[in-house]
Amino acid sequence: MQFKLSKDILEQISKAIENGNDGFILSHLKDLHAADIAEIMHELSEDEGKYIFRLLESEKAADTLLELDEDVREDLLESLTTKEIAAHLNEMESDDAADVVGELPEEKKREVISQIEDKTQVSDIEKLLIYEEGTAGAIMASELISVNENWTVERCIVEMRKQAQEIEHVYNIYVVNDENILIGVLSLKTLLFATPKTQIKELVNANIRFVYAHQTQEEAARLMEKYDLVAMPVVDENKKLLGRITIDDVVDVIKEEAEKDYQMASGLSEKVESTDSIWVISRARLPWLLVAMIGGIFASRVIGIFEGEIQIHPEMAFFIPLVAAMGGNVGIQSAAIVVQQLARQGIELNGIIPKLFKELIVGLVNGLICSGIILSYNLLFSDSVNLSLTVSIALLTVIIFAAVFGTFVPLALNKYKIDPALATGPFITTTNDILGALIYFTVGRILYSAF
Amino acid sequence: MQFKLSKDILEQISKAIENGNDGFILSHLKDLHAADIAEIMHELSEDEGKYIFRLLESEKAADTLLELDEDVREDLLESLTTKEIAAHLNEMESDDAADVVGELPEEKKREVISQIEDKTQVSDIEKLLIYEEGTAGAIMASELISVNENWTVERCIVEMRKQAQEIEHVYNIYVVNDENILIGVLSLKTLLFATPKTQIKELVNANIRFVYAHQTQEEAARLMEKYDLVAMPVVDENKKLLGRITIDDVVDVIKEEAEKDYQMASGLSEKVESTDSIWVISRARLPWLLVAMIGGIFASRVIGIFEGEIQIHPEMAFFIPLVAAMGGNVGIQSAAIVVQQLARQGIELNGIIPKLFKELIVGLVNGLICSGIILSYNLLFSDSVNLSLTVSIALLTVIIFAAVFGTFVPLALNKYKIDPALATGPFITTTNDILGALIYFTVGRILYSAF
Numbered sequence: 060m061q062f063k064l065s066k067d068i069l070e071q072i073s074k075a076i077e078n079g080n081d082g083f084i085l086s087h088l089k090d091l092h093a094a095d096i097a098e099i100m101h102e103l104s105e106d107e108g109k110y111i112f113r114l115l116e117s118e119k120a121a122d123t124l125l126e127l128d129e130d131v132r133e134d135l136l137e138s139l140t141t142k143e144i145a146a147h148l149n150e151m152e153s154d155d156a157a158d159v160v161g162e163l164p165e166e167k168k169r170e171v172i173s174q175i176e177d178k179t180q181v182s183d184i185e186k187l188l189i190y191e192e193g194t195a196g197a198i199m200a201s202e203l204i205s206v207n208e209n210w211t212v213e214r215c216i217v218e219m220r221k222q223a224q225e226i227e228h229v230y231n232i233y234v235v236n237d238e239n240i241l242i243g244v245l246s247l248k249t250l251l252f253a254t255p256k257t258q259i260k261e262l263v264n265a266n267i268r269f270v271y272a273h274q275t276q277e278e279a280a281r282l283m284e285k286y287d288l289v290a291m292p293v294v295d296e297n298k299k300l301l302g303r304i305t306i307d308d309v310v311d312v313i314k315e316e317a318e319k320d321y322q323m324a325s326g327l328s329e330k331v332e333s334t335d336s337i338w339v340i341s342r343a344r345l346p347w348l349l350v351a352m353i354g355g356i357f358a359s360r361v362i363g364i365f366e367g368e369i370q371i372h373p374e375m376a377f378f379i380p381l382v383a384a385m386g387g388n389v390g391i392q393s394a395a396i397v398v399q400q401l402a403r404q405g406i407e408l409n410g411i412i413p414k415l416f417k418e419l420i421v422g423l424v425n426g427l428i429c430s431g432i433i434l435s436y437n438l439l440f441s442d443s444v445n446l447s448l449t450v451s452i453a454l455l456t457v458i459i460f461a462a463v464f465g466t467f468v469p470l471a472l473n474k475y476k477i478d479p480a481l482a483t484g485p486f487i488t489t490t491n492d493i494l495g496a497l498i499y500f501t502v503g504r505i506l507y508s509a510f
Numbered sequence: 511m512q513f514k515l516s517k518d519i520l521e522q523i524s525k526a527i528e529n530g531n532d533g534f535i536l537s538h539l540k541d542l543h544a545a546d547i548a549e550i551m552h553e554l555s556e557d558e559g560k561y562i563f564r565l566l567e568s569e570k571a572a573d574t575l576l577e578l579d580e581d582v583r584e585d586l587l588e589s590l591t592t593k594e595i596a597a598h599l600n601e602m603e604s605d606d607a608a609d610v611v612g613e614l615p616e617e618k619k620r621e622v623i624s625q626i627e628d629k630t631q632v633s634d635i636e637k638l639l640i641y642e643e644g645t646a647g648a649i650m651a652s653e654l655i656s657v658n659e660n661w662t663v664e665r666c667i668v669e670m671r672k673q674a675q676e677i678e679h680v681y682n683i684y685v686v687n688d689e690n691i692l693i694g695v696l697s698l699k700t701l702l703f704a705t706p707k708t709q710i711k712e713l714v715n716a717n718i719r720f721v722y723a724h725q726t727q728e729e730a731a732r733l734m735e736k737y738d739l740v741a742m743p744v745v746d747e748n749k750k751l752l753g754r755i756t757i758d759d760v761v762d763v764i765k766e767e768a769e770k771d772y773q774m775a776s777g778l779s780e781k782v783e784s785t786d787s788i789w790v791i792s793r794a795r796l797p798w799l800l801v802a803m804i805g806g807i808f809a810s811r812v813i814g815i816f817e818g819e820i821q822i823h824p825e826m827a828f829f830i831p832l833v834a835a836m837g838g839n840v841g842i843q844s845a846a847i848v849v850q851q852l853a854r855q856g857i858e859l860n861g862i863i864p865k866l867f868k869e870l871i872v873g874l875v876n877g878l879i880c881s882g883i884i885l886s887y888n889l890l891f892s893d894s895v896n897l898s899l900t901v902s903i904a905l906l907t908v909i910i911f912a913a914v915f916g917t918f919v920p921l922a923l924n925k926y927k928i929d930p931a932l933a934t935g936p937f938i939t940t941t942n943d944i945l946g947a948l949i950y951f952t953v954g955r956i957l958y959s960a961f
Binding site for chain 2: 090092094216219220223228229230246247248250251252266268284285286287289306307309310313314317318320321322324325326327331332333334337338340341344345347348349351352354355356358359360362363366369370373374375376377378379380381382383384385387388389391392394395396397399400414417420421424425428429432433436483485488489492493496
């Protein structure tokens with residue numbers, strides 16, 4: 060079954076809402092996945108969305124709430140009573156519930172939590188809220204299946220039946236000792252094929268990968284990705300089992316990371332979507348534009364130094380955009396390669412110097428090719444040999460400089476624990492604009508005064 | 511257990527290789543995951559890597575082969591005989607084996623396949639090789655557990671025992687009818703808790719999401735991500751069960767997609783890593799640099815039209831970088847928002863016109879703020895009211911234009927099934943450079959001649 064959102068469906072639902080035809084809406088939503096219902100709600104007006112949300116039975120409603128975009132969910136939660144919200148939280152897995160609580164305004168949090176019926180859920184949520192955002196602990200769920208190493212397969216299945224009720228997906232069974240310290244892992248497959256009297260101890264796979272609750276979510280994602288895991292246990296500093304992280308949360312982390320880097324490279328200072336308000340979109344774009352503008356003002360000052368030359372040789376101004384654009388592009392390319400490498404490895408084993416040297420050579424190769432082409436062009440189409448030489452020499456210098464600089468900045472930022480992706484945005488283009496102009500006109504001044 | 515690659519380990523291994531101390535190496539690698547061994551091999555020299563690879567027992571060797579970067583794997587495969595490669599392929603899941611075969615040179619492919627011992631594996635690989643790269647069929651594996659709806663739980667477990675041997679992770683059990691047509695899904699959890707005589711028919715969950723083999727891998731990834739699936743069945747046009755896609759493959763697709771967009775935005779024409787050769791890195795960067803250079807030449811032509819003005823008012827040249835940079839940045843921001851939106855949704859429900867209108871307003875907001883600031887700056891620090899007005903009016907115009915243009919281009923590309931991310935690279939900055947210069951000097955010409 061594949062669901063496809065269409066204008067038709069949306070119009071039919073809108074009309075049904077208008078006419079209060081709940082039967083039609085319910086028959087339409089009945090077989091849909093919560094993610095599909097969320098998709099429909101995103102396209103409807105706020106009031107229409109609320110209308111269909113209220114029609115959903117409790118479990119579907121809770122699932123749908125989780126699938127909504129954060130801003131839509133925020134609006135929806137505002138219109139619900141604390142009691143209603145508590146009822147939805149009751150239906151969720153603890154990590155999702157904790158996430159939703161985290162999004163609530165401070166004054167509402169306590170009230171909502173106190174109204175959740177299931178007290179295990181309350182204590183799970185409270186435990187999870189302790190972990191700082193961005194840590195493995197903050198994205199783990201408390202629901203998992205753990206069995207004692209001393210149990211038999213038979214007992215294990217009985218105990219699991221109790222534990223498994225509240226868990227949607229059982230990927231692995233975690234094996235602990237009497238102190239709840241993680242010993243190893245057991246697959247459902249192993250259990251399914253084992254004889255009832257076997258001790259868990261004999262079946263357990265001790266070669267297990269785990270993550271500490273205080274490690275970052277990016278480290279957790281990297282481990283799960285590297286080892287192709289669908290679930291990974293989270294432990295405290297004594298290796299006591301706290302919870303598990305599942306692959307769906309990690310996919311979100313991976314996507315967020317990638318989107319964040321892309322966003323930074325594109326000069327957006329916060330996450331925006333084209334459906335956000337004009338003010339939110341404008342605000343996300345303004346900071347880097349201001350940086351670029353300050354850079355532009357500096358560049359104008361630098362060019363101002365050469366006002367005399369421009370008056371005598373106005374043709375020098377023609378190639379300002381070319382030199383600036385090439386410097387900017389080369390810088391961004393270099394920075395992007397470093398940022399992707401850092402994102403992939405997370406570590407930097409070899410020194411910075413060999414990397415910079417390599418970039419120097421790459422810059423030299425690209426610089427020679429580009430400046431060669433522009434030299435031929437200028438010698439053919441412009442009458443000034445001085446200008447031709449100036450543009451080519453400046454271009455070569457700017458490209459080499461930009462390549463090295465674009466490599467150095469993200470590596471340096473990373474060393475000081477600043478997000479290296481900062482270097483890929485307007486910062487690097489702006490710096491290259493200023494230095495490019497300086498190099499270009501300095502070369503020009505020397506050449507024009509020499510010949 | 512957490513593995514951390516260190517210089518120490520690498521040096522110890524290098525020394526052990528030099529001294530032929532295989533015992534030390536093996537004791538070191540014994541408990542490591544294939545992904546860790548691959549990480550070590552990436553840091554060693556080619557010959558050292560081959561040395562430790564030959565020490566691995568067959569299953570670990572096959573796993574390690576899959577974890578290697580493509581270029582390292584290519585080198586390694588070249589040094590192996592077709593018989594050795596066939597032996598490794600025998601150990602792999604069919605989709606991985608088909609991927610490796612796909613990377614072999616044409617003349618080697620037949621020979622390797624003919625030497626694979628397990629004939630089911632051979633026919634699986636051959637079936638998978640039919641699917642075009644980039645389709646769901648090409649990333650699916652043939653290994654899965656399927657049971658007939660008419661079986662009992664008891665029979666099911668017996669049959670599964672046979673099928674499950676060659677499968678590393680059993681996530682779900684697919685239920686088919688006598689024609690091998692997909693009917694639904696069964697979780698291991700359900701099976702574990704069911705009574706032996708129950709018919710599968712009574713347990714099956716018919717609400718199943720699947721993908722057709724001919725759909726793109728991006729569509730498969732989007733579905734699995736949307737519905738939080740760890741495995742999804744792949745069917746042919748008659749809904750006959752062909753294979754399954756697992757989450758680890760999808761994580762790769764998601765990462766690749768995100769990296770590709772980022773790469774395009776950064777002006778890289780192919781996937782490169784900082785460990786690639788200087789020539790590969792230079793080549794990946796050259797195409798967009800040439801585009802930027804041609805753009806720069808056009809811009810020089812445009813500015814050339816205004817040579818007379820520059821000679822009289824050389825101060826006009828000062829703000830060329832500012833106007834160009836702002837146009838470029840705004841264009842990239844706008845395009846990035848659209849590209850991310852398209853990547854997320856895959857569909858475009860609403861028309862283009864409202865989007866462009868919204869961008870117009872965003873451009874107006876940012877444009878007014880930026881040109882207001884630059885106007886104040888210029889009135890304070892420059893003596894020329896004409897220049898101040900020229901820069902501000904041009905800046906406002908360029909920002910609004912770039913915002914609308916940056917939104918329009920990716921939408922238009924997407925409409926004609928061209929990757930919209932093309933619009934985020936140097937293409938859009940270059941176009942904005944040229945048009946920015948034209949707008950700036952035209953405004954200047956009008957103002958200077960009017961006053």
